[in-house]
Amino acid sequence: MAASSWLFVRARLLVRALVLVVLLAxxxxxxxxxxxxxxxxxxxxxxxxxxxxYPTRGDPQFQxxxxxxxxxVTHIDKKGRPNDWxxxxxxxxxMWLYVTRKPTQAYxxxxxxxxxxxxxxxxxxxxxxxxxxxxxxxxxxxxxxLALPVAYEAVDSSSILNNADKVLSRWxxxxxxxxxxxxxxWGFTEDLWFDGSATILPTISQYVHSKGLKLLMxxxxxxxxxxRLHVLGFDYVTMQxxxxxxxxxxxxxxxxxxxxxxxxxxxxVEFELPYKGxxxxxxxxxxxxxxxxxxxxxxxxxxxxxxxxxxxxEGSGISLMGRSSDVNSxxxxxxxxxxxxxxx
Numbered sequence: 001m002a003a004s005s006w007l008f009v010r011a012r013l014l015v016r017a018l019v020l021v022v023l024l025a026x027x028x029x030x031x032x033x034x035x036x037x038x039x040x041x042x043x044x045x046x047x048x049x050x051x052x053x054y055p056t057r058g059d060p061q062f063q064x065x066x067x068x069x070x071x072x073v074t075h076i077d078k079k080g081r082p083n084d085w086x087x088x089x090x091x092x093x094x095m096w097l098y099v100t101r102k103p104t105q106a107y108x109x110x111x112x113x114x115x116x117x118x119x120x121x122x123x124x125x126x127x128x129x130x131x132x133x134x135x136x137x138x139x140x141x142x143x144x145x146l147a148l149p150v151a152y153e154a155v156d157s158s159s160i161l162n163n164a165d166k167v168l169s170r171w172x173x174x175x176x177x178x179x180x181x182x183x184x185x186w187g188f189t190e191d192l193w194f195d196g197s198a199t200i201l202p203t204i205s206q207y208v209h210s211k212g213l214k215l216l217m218x219x220x221x222x223x224x225x226x227x228r229l230h231v232l233g234f235d236y237v238t239m240q241x242x243x244x245x246x247x248x249x250x251x252x253x254x255x256x257x258x259x260x261x262x263x264x265x266x267x268x269v270e271f272e273l274p275y276k277g278x279x280x281x282x283x284x285x286x287x288x289x290x291x292x293x294x295x296x297x298x299x300x301x302x303x304x305x306x307x308x309x310x311x312x313x314e315g316s317g318i319s320l321m322g323r324s325s326d327v328n329s330x331x332x333x334x335x336x337x338x339x340x341x342x343x344x
Contacts, residue, residue, distance in 0.1 A: 071322025192225025205233020
């Protein structure tokens with residue numbers, strides 16, 4: 001799926017989300033579950049969402065290679081030398097696993113094979129190994145969330161858990177020593193519109209927890225059912241402000257996200273940081289730099305560095321920033337790094 005098409009999907013979701021803000025008032029009467037107070041070694045804090053373009057291969061930047069992973073695993077200086085850790089957690093996800101793409105089981109099996117036989121997980125493992133040596137930190141492991149694949153024609157707990165078992169089996173066989181499997185990312189939907197969500201998700205979360213793993217979701221702004229995600233078993237929830245995809249640049253969306261965090265429905269925010277080129281934002285007159293600065297200004301205003309965790313959209317663009325000789329790109333990469341450092 002082309003990145004521009006994916007941006008259209010997210011923009012379309014924003015329109016639907018604005019309507020749902022009104023509808024949700026009074027849909028459920030739920031006692032909010034307090035945001036999770038998880039801390040300690042191996043607990044995710046800054047999570048990079050990496051979109052793969054398998055199987056299209058239209059853009060080589062959407063693949064996990066040593067070159068692309070390096071600026072995400074470590075902070076690199078202008079000469080490409082690592083001098084600190086960057087993101088502590090990594091999500092493996094394919095654009096084609098989203099519900100609107102109607103992923104088939106055949107595609108899912110192929111994608112799982114690509115992750116492992118195609119060296120995607122292994123490449124990240126090697127990148128972390130190299131970073132550990134450069135930073136002289138031999139015990140470090142990066143947290144990993146693997147997308148939980150859902151076939152469009154089989155949205156039931158049995159089929160979904162069968163896919164989970166396939167992924168877990170391949171992970172165990174590879175046994176990447178520099179990566180820590182932390183949990184699964186639910187990326188099939190960004191809301192609870194799908195039939196059976198109230199029964200399917202608790203079953204899935206119970207199974208995931210039985211394996212000692214966590215479940216993560218990144219709903220769009222005021223997504224349908226966002227206030228039930230913790231109740232249904234999600235351990236981590238970060239909400240998209242969708243500011244980047246709003247041509248009107250309406251900053252009130254940040255206040256809505258902050259209220260969700262304060263109410264205990266979300267554990268943090270997703271920083272939507274599309275880069276320049278064909279993948280840029282719709283807000284801010286299309287200026288990716290203004291968009292990026294706005295997100296971090298809002299984070300400072302709401303003190304989001306103290307939240308449980310934050311996720312970042314998306315890996316290939318941020319990697320390009322770090323590897324660029326362009327002053328604006330390097331400044332943006334530094335701004336992201338400085339924020340990450342402030343959360344530790």
